[in-house]
Amino acid sequence: MNDQTGLLLRDIRSEPAAAPIAPSLERRRLRALAALIIADAVLLHLAFATASFLYEGVFGTARNMFAVQTFLPFFFTIALYNGTYGGPALRNWVFAAKRVITALVIAAALLNFLAFYTKSNAEFSRVAVTLGLILSAVALVSLRRMIPVVIDYFWDGRTMNRLIIDDGGPSFTEPDAVTIRADDYQLDPTDHDPFMFDRLGTLLKNQDKVIVTTPRERREDWAFLLKSAGVHGEVVSEPTHKLGALGVQHYDDQGRTTLIVSEGPLGLRSRMMKRLFDTVVALGAIIVLSPLLAYVALRIKLEDGGPVLFVQRRMGRGNKFFNMLKFRSMKVDRGDADGMRSTAREDDRVTRIGAFIRRTSIDELPQLFNILRGEMSIVGPRPHALGSRANNKYFWEVDAEYWRRHCLKPGLTGLAQVRGHRGATEHEKDLTDRLRSDLEYVAGWSLRRDIEIVIATVAVLTHEKAY
Structure with a gap:
């Protein structure tokens, strides 16, 4: 077992103390x-x-x-x-x-x-x-x-959550802001450890503004992390082209200047429209498909008596973990919780009913409940298992831009899926094709495009790579 595999399989209890979640304002x-x-x-x-x-x-x-x-x-x-x-x-x-x-x-x-x-x-x-x-x-x-x-x-005068992350840079304060030390939560911007991303995602949840003060040599890494998290992020720094700064914020009372290096991909109005669309479609689909959901659940239970659902931890919005639901399609003792092995054609782990629901994408339908819980969207980048690899490399090792796809909620379907980029990732191109589509979707979101993707999904429910 290599170091990366050990990292993914380690007990969550070895992680630092849980990061505090700010109340949503x-x-x-x-x-x-x-x-x-x-x-x-x-x-x-x-x-x-x-x-x-x-x-x-x-x-x-x-x-x-x-x-x-x-x-x-x-x-x-x-x-x-x-x-x-x-x-x-x-x-x-x-x-x-x-x-x-x-x-x-x-x-x-x-x-x-x-x-x-x-x-x-x-x-x-x-x-x-x-x-x-x-x-x-x-x-x-x-x-x-x-x-x-x-x-x-x-x-108490609070309408916004502001977080300052002190990673050893110039001193910086802001009224009503909470300041934490990066070391206290083992936050290292150069470490592509999913558990570190999850800790950071928890800290950034509900934050309206995040300011990082860090040494010059780590600013570019922090800028990348903030872009990936989908928050309004600033780095205390003089202007630097490599950070891809979106603007400059002056704090005259301190004689300091920060660079705005990231903004959430969607504004308030867009988030409201997308959430309304998700809720209406998911609730409607659950009502219409309830007989099918009940039938599939019964068939899974009758085949081997095992659990109906397969619950797997995946990476969601802001690089934060969530438990994704699927109909169980594999034998109880052959499940792959970390996704270390891609499903192959004629895979001996798949049950009889599992082969059918995977081929028709019915196994994904329980994610409608993830959508109602606010963990997923109808359309978005598909969430991947932590152990997923391409050419024996973890996805983030193939391309560091991989983390940026998590600035939106993961989707039940997505642009990559309707373009046919699905199934096993045996080669690096299998991942990079998906990644390009995901980043294109993030950069150009619109409600109209979500509707078009949903309609296009109907044509790819059964697919040659769906096994």
């Missing part, structure tokens, strides 16, 4: 922003109703209420696109005030433009509408000024 931010949108709508109605009372003596005249309801679609469209309801709006009230005033002014100009060309100006009271806009500006800015006070009181 994304839902907190989403709830706050949703509440802010509702509050803005209420304040705009109240401002226009008050304006009509001050000018016409009647609280909320019909024409002023019509004006504000016509105004709202313009306002919210501009506000959603100019960052009025983004994360920074919760942390910086001056930034938030500027954005909301910008949205207010542009929306008012568009409303006036529309009213002019539809000759409906006479339906609005210019004085009442102008007064309503002024009162709206005062109310919306006042609300922004109160947001930090509310956040400080209820959430």
